[in-house]
Amino acid sequence: MLRLLVALHLLFFNLYACKDGLDSCRQKVIDSESIVEQTIQVPLKNNQRLIFSTTPPKAKIIKHDPYLSLYLIEDEKKFKYPFLININMPLGLIGVDNKRVVEGKIVKKQVGLNTLATFSEPLSAPSLILNSCCALEGIVTERGIIEKEYIERFLKTKEVSYGDIGIRVKDENSTVVVASSNPFIQGNLVQEGDAVLEFDGKKVKESAQLMRDILFSPIGSRHTLKIKRADKVAMHKVATQKRAGGGYRADIFLEFLGLSFDKNLRILHIDKQAMHYGLKVGDKLMQINKKGIRTQEDIFSQINKPKNEDNLLFEREDFQFFVKVN
Template sequence: MRKKLSPKLGIVLVLALVFSLAASLPAMAVDRSALPSFADLAEKVSPSVVNIRTLKIVKRSPMPGFQGRGGPMDRDFYEFFKRFFEGHGMPNKGTKQRSLGSGVIVDPKGYVVTNNHVVAGADEIVIKFKNGEEVEAKLVGRDPKTDIALLKTTKGDDYPALKLGDSEKLKVGEWVLALGNPFGLNDTVTVGIVSAKGRIIGAGPYDNFIQTDASINPGNSGGALVDMDGRLVGINTAIVAHGQGIGFAIPVNMVRTVMEQLRTNGKVVRGWLGVYIQPVTKELAQSLDLEENAGALVSKVVKDSPADDAGIKRGDVIVEFDGKKVKDSVSLPRMVAATKVGAKVEMVVMRKGREKELTVKLGELDDAGMETDREVAGGIEGLGMSVQELTPELAEKLRLRTDKGLVITSVSPDSPAAEAGLRRGDVILEADQEEVHKVSDLEDALDDLNKDKGLLLLVQRGKGTLFVVVKPGK
């Protein structure tokens, strides 16, 4: 005959089972095989990341203690004493400014990549390796436009260099390690993921940053961003003030291109097209009969430039460059700059709704590469602005760069013109891709307007020109 279990014994057995299961849960929660380990990776790549110490001699004023209030008497007083002391041999000693940063060994022969802002203006550069060895370095070249600089150690030819990866293949969500010397703390490793790619933060003309939540702090500039295979995928360069978990790195593909040119030429030589461009908004795409708001809209063509020689016209939308799609106006400058000077490149533009193929031979980008006697005014009904016909005399009086077109003399708040971004002083050169010289030209364009598309205006503002779409009020 089977014995019945007592209620107390049953409770004890159930509790024992519960406790045994509970005891196993922590082990499951911290199962190390489920989480990546970065220890071996950090040990492998950290010798390739160096500390960079710079010294800069800053000339100081011969009268460092003098601080006037800025009035005319103060200026005269300052100039008198400046001449007096300089004439009597007052020493003009410089002060020493020191700074710290990071760098990455990219070649066993001692080539080190860092940020331009880490070494700009430095009179002395010293590299400190993980093993404590210190070596002086010389500047091979630097590129302020991408904030990249290349250094070379003065001795040694067997350094632990990092292999370069492919930042194009890097995916959002991938694990990455950031290595550097934040706040002068050597051999610091932080970990995070790729938060985004192609970020534009206004740091330069070729912004294309990798965003990561791996901690990047002052002193990390020039350090390495590496993938899980230990390959360099970016150079740490920027942080957002008061922004935790937001750091930026220059993609290694851009670093590779710049580095090779610095090593060969000591400077970066970039291709030049010779156009001013602007984004293609939804309204502009509709007005220009485009299927999508993509590409780069040409607002001005530089005279005698490669673009001018190739037949590119104002109002063209560049949609393809050297066999690659032009996503937007930000992409095109990078594509052109990365192309060899003198190369012949096939381009596709959209002109008045039709596709046109052109061939351009790129030039080299330099620092410089960026009725008579009547005053007829009129308020343009439906746009909320007033315009005046330009004459040479009026253009000179207003210090304008053109004497043709209609100058905007006033813009009403909350009007269609104001919403489109038009300003007083803008000069309207074209309406619907036709030149305007008189107020009646603009009024005729309004009469023929397709109100769904809006009125396409070409406007000169300062040194440049831009397209604007204005949709008249109901």
């Protein structure tokens, strides 16, 4: 009986929000303290909060997504009217912060972990994307919008992980094209510039959906890619492996060898499999195959194609040294 009363109470609140429109959503954001300085702290059901923060919150952390900088924590404030995640197609979208409400729409969807969604109108960061009933559609960061599909999956999965088949894609002339391909995955026959026609027998129409299908697929699952290269079409069998980089972590394919980097290309973590390279946390990647690099895009231009080995130049306290990887 108590659960029924709580459910009816929440239903009434959300219907009331729909009735009163945009101002009620802004007031809910204010009352719930969902935006505090540069963090988002959205109250959810079960006395929990969804946190977006680039630094760990001072709270009991239930789980963490290091790729999208999301945390789920216990809600000590226990806000009575938690936000719901909209599971239906929205009739309209609004960007909401503590001071204003902006009506608009998503004009570019989130493509995987590295390219977040964009809104039709300028929004402050951080802020929330809501529908007219105040249900959550996304969270606005300085890098773009994390869409509800990724938020919902984070909340539902017990352990945070993403799938990877070694490709990053983009939309180009109404075609989904491989933007980069991981040369360190054994047997990876997909190359930069290939057009992805089908994934598991279904026509690929947009890069956003394809990357969700890949990222959300179970580790170890097997899939079929239909690829077009020039005027030739081929079928490739691929296996989903665990994604190691992306989002707020560097994503330069060297993660596959056991090396994790920050955005400044300094080593954050070294797995056991990479200990034999003699590297240390903090070493900075300076060159690949004698080409200077400053950004992730510079790296892809050098490391994107299959080869026997790559020569990497690192710097450690003004001392530079080469490491060969393959």
